[in-house]
Amino acid sequence: MPRRSYDQYCAAARALDAVGDRWTLLIVRELLGGPRRYTDLHADLPGVSTDMLATRLKDMERDGLVARRRLAAPASVSVYELTPRGRELLPVLQALGEWGAPALGERRPTDAVRAHWLALPVLRELAELGEAGVLEVRLDEGEFYVLVGEEAPRYGDGRYEGEPDARVTLDAEVGGAVARGELGFVAAVRAGHAQLTGTGSLANALTSSPLGD
Structure with a gap:
């Protein structure tokens, strides 16, 4: 699938080209805690379908935000982890969280x-x-x-x-x-x-x- 773009020469628009899709920033939130298996990511992202999660991870790999690697034996499982570029989103998520906190209300x-x-x-x-x-x-x-x-x-x-x-x-x-x-x-x-x-x-x-x- 070709990459969607706002086609605007604006840094904010370019950033949203990469992270503006639904679930992308929440996947970053989970991976800021370290490498995660696909099943672990799915468990901690209630509401995301398996197809959507797989699609978003592929998009994030393509955009250089996420890398996939296989752990050495005896684990021998694949995990996803943030690239340095992906980790730079930490203050972005913190700022969004601070802005959104007053809207939480009671659980x-x-x-x-x-x-x-x-x-x-x-x-x-x-x-x-x-x-x-x-x-x-x-x-x-x-x-x-x-x-x-x-x-x-x-x-x-x-x-x-x-x-x-x-x-x-x-x-x-x-x-x-x-x-x-x-x-x-x-x-x-x-x-x-x-x-x-x-x-x-x-x-x-x-x-x-x-x-x-």
């Missing part, structure tokens, strides 16, 4: 949710703290971890394989407020609305004087 019965979908605003706030480290975040829906500092910021689904520098636990009410942009993640920790464990520099930065002081 509807039909709304799917995954713990790691909260990683984007958490990553943004941690980057502003300026401390390197690994933070594990636990919610009712599950866990995710974020890495900030010396390497490119990223997140992963599930628990961190090693020992994180700090852990934060949010209940459903506080997690929802953070997702909607009503309460900052760091502000929630500093106000005592979240449980924090850890003694390193990252934990200290999370518990330092309230924001704005």
Whole structure:
């Protein structure tokens, strides 16, 4: 299928040529957490058909956003991962999430949710703290971890394989407020609305004087 284009000499239009189709940016959101198998991507993108997901991944490979590779034995499975060009979309997704947060409202019965979908605003706030480290975040829906500092910021689904520098636990009410942009993640920790464990520099930065002081 030929590539569709707005045929406009405008940087925003060129960007939308590559990422403006339905599901593309949500696939990027999932792959920002690291390489994923097709079946894992499908499981964490409720509502996407198998045909649509396959088509979008092919489009993203063609446009240089995604690469596919086969893991070495004993795994021997194919995974999709973002290229450096694809990873550059992290701040784009963070900005979209910040803009869209007020529209979330209360969760509807039909709304799917995954713990790691909260990683984007958490990553943004941690980057502003300026401390390197690994933070594990636990919610009712599950866990995710974020890495900030010396390497490119990223997140992963599930628990961190090693020992994180700090852990934060949010209940459903506080997690929802953070997702909607009503309460900052760091502000929630500093106000005592979240449980924090850890003694390193990252934990200290999370518990330092309230924001704005």
